[in-house]
Amino acid sequence: MIISDADAIRAADQFIDYFGRFHTIEDYVRLTKEAAIEKRGTSLFSLKDEFFDEDIHPNEMDFVIKPVGARFQQSVPQKYFYELLTATSSHVIEHNIPGRELRWMVYEKNSQKIIGFIRFGSPTINSKPRNIWLGEPANLSILNRHTVMGFAIVPSQPFGYNYLGGKLLALMCISHFARETLNKVFEKDIALFETTSLYGSTTSASQYDGLKPFMRYKGLTDSKFLPLLHNDAFHKLHDRFTLLNNNKPLTENRVSSKKLKRQTKMISIIRNSLNDEKKLKQFNDVIDQAFNLTQQKRFYISDYGYQNVREVILGEQDKLIQGQNWDKFHLDNIISWWKRKAGKRYEKLKQEGRFRDKVELWTEDDNIQIIR
DSSP states (O other): OOOOHHHHHHHHHHHHHHHTTOSSHHHHHHHHHHHHHHHHOSGGGGOGGGBOOOOOOGGGOOEEEEEBSTTSTTOBOHHHHHHHHHHHOSSOOOSOOSSOEEEEEEEETTTTEEEEEEEEEOOOSOOHHHHHHHSSOOOHHHHHHHEEEEEEEEEOTTHHHHHTHHHHHHHHHTSHHHHHHHHHHHTSOOOEEEEEEEEETTOOOOTTTTOTTTOEEEEEOOOOOOOOOOHHHHHHHHHHHHHHTTTOOSSOTTSTTHHHHHHHHHHHHHHHHOOOHHHHHHHHHHHHHHHTTOOOEEEEEEOTTBSOHHHHHTTSOSSOOBOTTGGGGSHHHHHHHHHHHHHHHHHHHHHHTOOOOOOOOOOSSOOOOOOO
16 A cells, blocks of 8 residues: 655654654553553542552451452443553553453552452464474464463552562562452463562562562563554554555554554555655654663563473473472462562661652552553
8 A cells, every 4th residue: 555745744744753752661652551541531540549549568468359350240340450450550551452351450458448450361473482482383273272371460559669569569479369250250270370560671570570489580571572552553543554555554453463464564564655755764763762662571480389380381291290399379379478578668668758648540640650
C-alpha cells in the first residue's frame, strides 16, 4: 500500500509528535497512564478507603485471597478488580490477554483492606532465558500443560513499600495453594511459574530478587520492541489509514496482537510512501529512539518445589518428582517466611521515620513517585 506524500508526511508527524516527547520508558508509562486515567474520569478515586493503610506488625497479619469473576463463589466482580488495579498500577491495563487467565484480589484479613492484585495467564510462546535454561526451545504442548505466567503482580501502596508487598504476592503465586488452584481452573498440571520484572537493563533489582529458594533469576529477555501508540493517538491514525485503504482495516480484526501489527504496518507504509528524504530521516530517527525506550526485562522462574521440571518440560521424563524444598512451598510456610523479612523491613522503617501512611492511587492530581 502506497499513500500520497502529503498523507505520509501527516502520518509521520503524528508518530514524531507522539514519541518525540519521551526520553525514558518512565516518561512513556506515565503519560500513557495519565491519558487513560483522564479518559476514564474520576469515579475510580473515591475508593481509597478500600486499600490497606494500617500500621500493623506483619506478625499480626493474615490474608484472604479472593478470585475474580462470576464463575467463582465469593468472588470479586471483574469491573471492580479492573477499576482498582487501574488506579494502582502504573501500566495501562489490558482487559484481555491470550489464553486462559485467573485473577486474584488479596486482602489483609483483620482490616479487610486490599493489599494487592495477581493475574495469571498462559506462558509466552518464546523466551530466550527459558530456552537457555532448558537448553533448547520447549515443545509448546508440554510447556503449556505445565507452565503458568504471572502477568500482573501488583501490591497496593503503601503496603508494597512498607511491608515488601510485591514479594508477598510473588510468593503466593508460587505456593502449592496457587498451583492446585491453577490445576483445577486451567485443567493442567502446573510445575513451572514464570514472570518478568517491570524494568530490566537499567534497574538491577526487582521485587522478585531475594526470594531463593522459591524463585530464581534466569537472565534478561530478548524483547526490544516499539512501544504502542495509545488511545486516541492510535485510533485516529488507524482510522485514517483504513479510509485510505478503501475502508478496510490494516489487519483482520481477529488476528492476535492486532494493535501491534497495525502499528507496524502503518510505519512500513509511511516509510515506503515518503518522498521527502529529510522527513523520512526525522521519522526513522524518532522510531529508533522509541525502540530504545524499551528494555530487556529480568526473567524469573519457580519450580514449585519439584526437582525435575526441566526434564519433564523437555519430554525426557513423564512424572514430576517432589524435591527437598517441597514443604517450604505450602502457603502457611511461605507467609511465615515473608513475615520474618517484612518484620525487619517494618521495624527499620519505623525506627528511621520512613514508614508511609498515605494510600497512593493514580489520579489526575497526585504525583505518583512509585512506578509499578
